Amino acid sequence: MVAIVPIDTPSLGDRSYLAHDGEVALVVDPQRDVDRVLAVAEREGVRITHVFETHVHNDYVTGGRALANETGATYHVNADDEVSFERVGVRDGDVVTVGSMSVTVLATPGHTFTHLSYALAGDEGTIGVFSGGSLTLGSTGRPDLLGEENTDALVHHQYDSVQRLASELPDEAQVLPTHGFGSFCSATQSDADSSTIGTEKRTNPALTKSEDEWVEEILAGLSEWPVYYAHMGPANADAPQDAPDLTLPATVDKDAIRASLEAGEWVVDLRNREAYAKGHVGRTVNFGVDGQFATYLGWIMPWGASLTLLGDSPEQVAEALRELVRIGIERLRGQATGAPQEWTDEALQSFERATFADLAQVRHHREVTVLDVRRADEFGPSHIDGAVNVPLHDVLERLDEIPSGELWVHCAGGYRASIAASLLAAAGHHVVAVDDSFANAAETGLSLVAG
Structure with missing residues (x-):
């Protein structure tokens, strides 16, 4: 019996997957912090032998290469993707055997030109499809992330790809997307947490409307996306080969915090907004780690800017660090924890x-x-x-x-x-x-x- 374990990243609106047959496992679209995936495999008592990427991601740095290196797994990426590392290239129609499971590769361009989906089957037949940024729950991945000059072609590819999945897969097959849980990579958002091909046929506008009507609706509804996305494609084309260092950076004192502020560097207070409003160090800014922290900090902070984190506790800073490595921010100036009066000799500010x-x-x-x-x-x-x-x-x-x-x-x-x-x-x-x-x-x- 095949088991599928979702691994959620709510702050980025994404979902990775581990599927296994009780002995060996495959992983689809792992995030940068691969220790979470390894923990799931250990809990399930299985060995990871294959890692699959649906596409070169726009909203996070992949952990696929690092996970494959650590576990000895085979790393599957579209053979047509231009990447700098060794991988096993796959194309439409390929079938990969993983223990008692089989994975059929389906070309589903639209979110990117080389996007792939993976149909998973076991002894009981087709179980589901890892649809990445193609068919999402109630929507599709957005087609405009590769630039305005490619959007028209991609949106029509996206429509065709979704139609293909709906026509070739059984109604009972689970739809297992990477995006669509709050990610800006999804064209629209849904409150659904799970779905099947049959449900999508009845409810997804990409499967219930004509191509012209759907294309017009999708293009009219596209909003802006975080500017840090521009750095994710190059990062994933040269994917990190090792797991990230999640060790807390050096502790900084009042003088160092003051010097960073005077230099115009970014000093971010991670506490919740109520605590920050009551009292904070002047000129610090509040990106609470209790919300879409990495999405908005990555969107607003200049890429490569010097960054210091202030938090209630080491655990809060560690959570922020984990969020940041997912979008490729792995070097910090420093961190401090405790109460805001410990971070300055000046009067606290409030609003x-x-x-x-x-x-x-x-x-x-x-x-x-x-x-x-x-x-x-x-x-x-x-x-x-x-x-x-x-x-x-x-x-x-x-x-x-x-x-x-x-x-x-x-x-x-x-x-x-x-x-x-x-x-x-x-x-x-x-x-x-x-x-x-x-x-x-x-x-x-x-x-x-x-x-």
Whole structure:
């Protein structure tokens, strides 16, 4: 009996897989921190003999090469991918035997030109398909990550690939994508956690709409993606051959933290947004490790910038370090843990947190600027009348457009608002962070408009 174990990375919205027959195992699309995969294999009592990549990833650095080197597994990558390392190239129609399991290679271009999916079968027949960034739950992988000049070709390839999977695989086959759990690599998001080919045939727009209708809908709905993606393709074409070093960097003292801040380096406070708002070292910025930490830090921080981490505990810093290595940030200036008063001799800074109800009351009494830091595709359908929209990832580049005076900063749920508020406070703005769900805004009497 074949078992499939998903290995989730919620902060990046991705999922890797280990499948085994009780003795040997294969792994699909492993993340950089391969110790998690090794732990699953040890728990299941199996030996990893094969590693498969569906594509050269855009949103994280692969751990496939390092995992194969550590376990002696065969590393399968599309034979047409231009990579700098030894691997066993596979192409459409190849069948790879792994113990009592078999893996059939299916060319499914669309997310990339060389994207592959892998149909998994056991004694009981076809079990599922590892669909990477092709067929995702309720959607597909986005077709625009290789540049505008390739988008038109890729979106039509994506449609054809999804149709192929639906026509060639049985309805009961599980759909096992890498993206689609919050990753910006997915064209749209779904709340589903599992699915089958049959379910997707009934519900996935790529399988229920005409090609022209679906293409128009997908292209119209594509939003921006994190700029750090540009560094992932080259990193994966020269994939790391060893597991990452997850040892905590050197501890820094008050003087070193002050020197980093004075030099304009990045000093990131990992604590949750409530703790940060109550008291923090001036000019530090807040990227709480309790949210999509690596996604937003990688999006906003200049690539290669010097980075120091401040956290409640060594465990919190270790969690952040693990997140960072997944996107290729493996060298830090240093770290410190404890309470913020231990990191500076200066008075701690703070700012207010509020709700949309508070904002509604304040607007009756005085003029304030509402700064909406959601993406443009979120702002357009519904926003507070009079709000200024500067998406979080544009805040630093558009500081000269941010109005002076009292800024009430909000997003969809509070996490991005705290990041933006910290960036603006460090630049000298008077901020109030709205820590509330945007769904509550309409109930407060705030006027919402579209357009």
